[in-house]
Amino acid sequence: MSKILEVKNLKTSFFLEEGELKAVDDVSFSLEKGKTLGIVGESGCGKSVTALSLMRLIAQPPGKITGGQILFDGKDLVKIPISQMRDIRGNKISMIFQEPMTSLNPVFTIGNQIEEAIALHQDLSRKQIREKAIEMLKLVGIPSPYRRIHDYPHQLSGGMRQRVMIAMALSCEPEILIADEPTTALDVTIQAQILDLLKKLQTEMGMAIILITHDLGVVSEMANEVIVMYAGKIVEQAPAVELFEMPLHPYTIGLLKSIPSMQETGAGKLHPLRAIPGMVPNILELQGGCPFEERCFMHVPHCKDEEPKLRELKTNHWASCFETKI
Amino acid sequence: MTEKLIEIKNLKKHFPVKKRWFQKKADTVKAVNGITVDIFKGETLGLVGESGCGKSTLGRSLIRLIEPDEGQVFFNGKDILKFSGSELRQTRRRMQIIFQDPYASLNPRMTIGSIISEPLKIHKLVRSRQERMDRVEGLLKEVGLRSDVLGRYPHEFSGGQRQRIGIARAISLNPDFIVCDEPVSALDVSIQAQVINLLSDLQKKFKLTYLFISHDLKVVEYISDRVAVMYLGEIVELAYSKDIYRDPKHPYTQALLSAVPQIDPKTKRTRIVLKGDVPSQVHLPPGCPFHPRCHYKIVDRCRIEKPPLREIAPDHWVSCHLAE
Numbered sequence: 001m002s003k004i005l006e007v008k009n010l011k012t013s014f015f016l017e018e019g020e021l022k023a024v025d026d027v028s029f030s031l032e033k034g035k036t037l038g039i040v041g042e043s044g045c046g047k048s049v050t051a052l053s054l055m056r057l058i059a060q061p062p063g064k065i066t067g068g069q070i071l072f073d074g075k076d077l078v079k080i081p082i083s084q085m086r087d088i089r090g091n092k093i094s095m096i097f098q099e100p101m102t103s104l105n106p107v108f109t110i111g112n113q114i115e116e117a118i119a120l121h122q123d124l125s126r127k128q129i130r131e132k133a134i135e136m137l138k139l140v141g142i143p144s145p146y147r148r149i150h151d152y153p154h155q156l157s158g159g160m161r162q163r164v165m166i167a168m169a170l171s172c173e174p175e176i177l178i179a180d181e182p183t184t185a186l187d188v189t190i191q192a193q194i195l196d197l198l199k200k201l202q203t204e205m206g207m208a209i210i211l212i213t214h215d216l217g218v219v220s221e222m223a224n225e226v227i228v229m230y231a232g233k234i235v236e237q238a239p240a241v242e243l244f245e246m247p248l249h250p251y252t253i254g255l256l257k258s259i260p261s262m263q264e265t266g267a268g269k270l271h272p273l274r275a276i277p278g279m280v281p282n283i284l285e286l287q288g289g290c291p292f293e294e295r296c297f298m299h300v301p302h303c304k305d306e307e308p309k310l311r312e313l314k315t316n317h318w319a320s321c322f323e324t325k326i
Numbered sequence: 327m328t329e330k331l332i333e334i335k336n337l338k339k340h341f342p343v344k345k346r347w348f349q350k351k352a353d354t355v356k357a358v359n360g361i362t363v364d365i366f367k368g369e370t371l372g373l374v375g376e377s378g379c380g381k382s383t384l385g386r387s388l389i390r391l392i393e394p395d396e397g398q399v400f401f402n403g404k405d406i407l408k409f410s411g412s413e414l415r416q417t418r419r420r421m422q423i424i425f426q427d428p429y430a431s432l433n434p435r436m437t438i439g440s441i442i443s444e445p446l447k448i449h450k451l452v453r454s455r456q457e458r459m460d461r462v463e464g465l466l467k468e469v470g471l472r473s474d475v476l477g478r479y480p481h482e483f484s485g486g487q488r489q490r491i492g493i494a495r496a497i498s499l500n501p502d503f504i505v506c507d508e509p510v511s512a513l514d515v516s517i518q519a520q521v522i523n524l525l526s527d528l529q530k531k532f533k534l535t536y537l538f539i540s541h542d543l544k545v546v547e548y549i550s551d552r553v554a555v556m557y558l559g560e561i562v563e564l565a566y567s568k569d570i571y572r573d574p575k576h577p578y579t580q581a582l583l584s585a586v587p588q589i590d591p592k593t594k595r596t597r598i599v600l601k602g603d604v605p606s607q608v609h610l611p612p613g614c615p616f617h618p619r620c621h622y623k624i625v626d627r628c629r630i631e632k633p634p635l636r637e638i639a640p641d642h643w644v645s646c647h648l649a650e
Contacts, residue, residue: 042514157603187376187541189600192585196599214515217587244589256589258519260548272526273548275519279484295516 004175004208005031005054010068010078012046012053015061018284023049025232026068031176034202036209038223038240040216040255044280046232047212051178054210055095056085072176091121094169098181100161104153110137110164111149114171121172136167140197159190163197170201177202178210183218195222216259220244228252231283231291234310238317248319248326250298251276290321298323330400331503331535332365332388337397339380339387343608355607357383358394359559362635365503370529370536372550372567374543374582376604380559381539385505388537389421390414401503419449422496426508428488432480438491439476442466445498465494469524486517490524497528503535510545522549543586547571552641555579558607558615561635565642575644577620614647622648 012024024046031037039047052058053065056077070077073092077085097103105113114133118124124132130149137145140163153161162182169177179198183191195218202209211222219226219240226243228236228251236249247253254276278295290296293303300323310320338360345352357380365371373381387394390406398405406417425431432441442462443452452458463473469490480488489509496504506525510518526549528534540546546553546567553570555563555578563576574580581598600619605611611618617628627647635645 042516159603188543188585189376189581190603191587192597192599195587196597215587216515216589220589221587255515258516259589260522260544261589272523273519275523276516277520279486279517280514 002033003030004033004072006069006071007054008069008071010050010053010070011066012049012058012063013066014063016284021283022232023063023283024053027229027232027234028068029227029234029237031208031210032224033175033208034206035224036202036211036222038219038226039210039212039229040214040219040226041229042214042280044283045229047229048180049232050229051095051180051210051212054178055089055093056082057089057095087121090117090169090174091172092174093176093178094172094174095178095180096162096165096169096182098184100158100165100185101153103165104161106153109150109152110156114149114164114168117168118171132171133167136171137164139170139201140164140167141193142167158186159193162186162190162194166194166197166201170205170207173205174207176208176210178212180212181214182211184213184215191218198222216244216255228255231281231286233291233320234318235292235321236319237310238314238319242314242317246317246326248313248317248324249292249321250296250324251292252319254295254297329367330364331367331402333398333400334361334363334365334388335398335400337361337384337387337394337399339383339392339394353608356380356559356610357607358387359610360397361559361561363554363561363564365535365537367502368529368533368535369551370538370549372546372553373537373539373556374541374546374553375556376582377541378604378607379556380607381541381556382507384556385423385507385537385539389418389423389505391423415449419445419499420502421505422499422501422503423505423507424489424492424496424509426511428485428492428512429480431492432488434480437477437479438466438483441480441491442494442498445495449499451499461498462494465498468497468528469494470520484517485513486520489513489521493521493524493528497532497534500532501534503537506536506538506540508540509538511540511542518545525549543583555582558604558610560615560645561643562616562646563642563644564635565639565644569639569642575638575642575649576616576646577622577648578616581619581621614645616646622646624648 008028010024010027014021014023027050041047054070065078111133114136115129118129118132134145134149137148142148142163183194213219223240226240227234230251236252247256257274258276276295281291288307289304290308293299308320308322310318312318313326337358339358340354340356342352342354361384375381383392386392388399399407401417409417439462442465443458446452446458446461452461466473471490510521538549550567553567554561557578563579574583581600584598598621602619613629613631614633617624633645633647635643638644638649
């Protein structure tokens with residue numbers, strides 16, 4: 001398969017009064033054409049900062065990409081001038097955000113907002129732009145798009161707004177779609193609609209998706225390849241089927257165990273959930289060693305002294321842990 | 327377990343929306359639209375449904391944080407909607423609530439010690455300062471926090487710890503009944519499991535009865551004895567947790583369950599995707615409120631007649647004309 005995006009040793013830091021916060025620390029992965037890569041982790045693990053770094057949307061200052069490469073289309077997105085980045089952003093790589101209400105502009109109609117994206121990147125007449133916008137709304141399943149195009153975001157429900165966001169993101173037929181928690185704010189039934197829509201559009205348009213979420217169920221249904229992040233680092237990476245069948249990193253194992261499963265019907269009351277003790281560490285306070293050591297059920301004294309490197313334990317299955325075995 | 331702690335009879339809460347000048351009567355949002363259900367002593371009743379279906383309004387109406395418009399709520403056999411003054415205060419002591427947002431439900435200007443001891447002061451349950459402090463320390467230990475947090479403020483704590491503080495406050499008066507209104511929805515997965523385990527431990531220890539409101543079907547299944555599914559202000563299905571998850575009878579419950587993403591990349595399930603959005607609660611559809619989105623082959627009866635909640639199997643209630 002052909003790699004469409006390659007991220008090598010990406011590092012993004014925020015320079016705060018308290019010191020340098022390494023939000024993304026040495027993250028590498030690649031994305032294949034037409035495939036879905038899932039990035040999972042809890043709040044503050046660096047998944048959203050990774051996505052924003054790919055789009056070069058990190059507020060600077062205080063944030064800065066301090067190292068690494070993002071190779072796309074023969075270019076290193078870290079190095080190119082921001083004017084070139086503008087041509088790529090929203091055109092070849094687009095993004096949808098978690099909260100569709102705050103990411104749409106409340107004072108413009110949804111038509112205006114979709115047309116803006118098209119007008120910016122494509123050389124079309126106003127009439128063609130409008131037609132294209134209506135076509136996009138139809139594609140994402142908004143009923144009576146001719147009328148809806150004049151609506152303002154507040155006139156739409158949450159699911160509809162997320163569809164508009166998707167229409168906007170896909171209006172220039174991007175090669176990569178970055179979806180940052182696209183369904184977190186939605187109800188399960190609407191979530192199912194949106195996920196189905198994304199899958200359908202992916203097969204039709206052949207784009208690659210980077211799906212960022214904390215919901216392991218969503219990742220398992222959508223992704224081909226999964227990255228698990230913890231405290232700014234990748235702790236495990238594997239094909240989805242493999243990861244859920246045989247998780248290797250104790251953090252991934254813990255995450256999977258802490259979700260009540262619908263298969264164990266009725267038995268729930270008998271055994272307590274195996275929660276991960278403690279909480280996510282403050283990245284600023286980490287001092288060497290494995291960042292997960294404090295909460296880990298497998299830890300040995302050695303974990304405190306040295307930070308485990310990501311290593312390939314099985315073909316295509318990487319984990320950063322000294323103790324885990326196949 | 328068959329002893330009833332709470333009996334809810336035909337409870338209604340309609341919120342008026344802005345009246346237009348040519349209207350005779352203001353439209354209302356039918357948030358809770360005629361709910362009848364019992365909650366047994368020592369059980370956890372799970373309440374699920376999509377946002378806006380009236381789950382929280384129901385939870386709050388029960389303890390009169392929202393005054394219901396119609397119906398009755400019996401607590402230990404007495405209708406608490408008729409209570410006032412000291413009688414109400416006495417009952418409130420035995421019914422508590424844990425809120426969803428641990429950031430908004432704790433006063434940022436109060437120390438943890440004063441947050442947890444305030445209910446004790448209000449109800450004059452402790453005589454001396456020393457006794458109060460002992461009680462608070464005991465409660466903190468109960469929810470897994472160290473007693474040196476007493477003088478600290480809410481902003482110094484993480485979401486999970488704040489939720490523990492909220493739980494300590496709720497159990498401080500030794501209540502019988504706690505409304506858990508989405509207590510784990512704002513928490514990360516690993517922390518969520520910790521709080522769920524804490525809630526079930528406390529339930530066993532203090533023989534608590536919970537109304538557990540959540541939109542997360544997996545969590546509700548795990549913690550609940552019985553589950554009620556709400557749609558547009560009404561209960562559409564009510565049964566024991568294992569029955570409802572193994573064999574959902576109402577088409578809405580079926581769709582809801584099939585929509586939950588499962589961690590099992592190998593089996594591909596057939597998902598029932600519901601058409602459209604939840605209809606407006608101001609103008610409810612005629613007949614069965616679910617018929618515009620239903621995947622069953624609807625008959626004329628569905629469009630005209632509203633199905634009552636009927637017992638389709640022992641202890642399995644469903645409101646659908648077509649369910650068998």
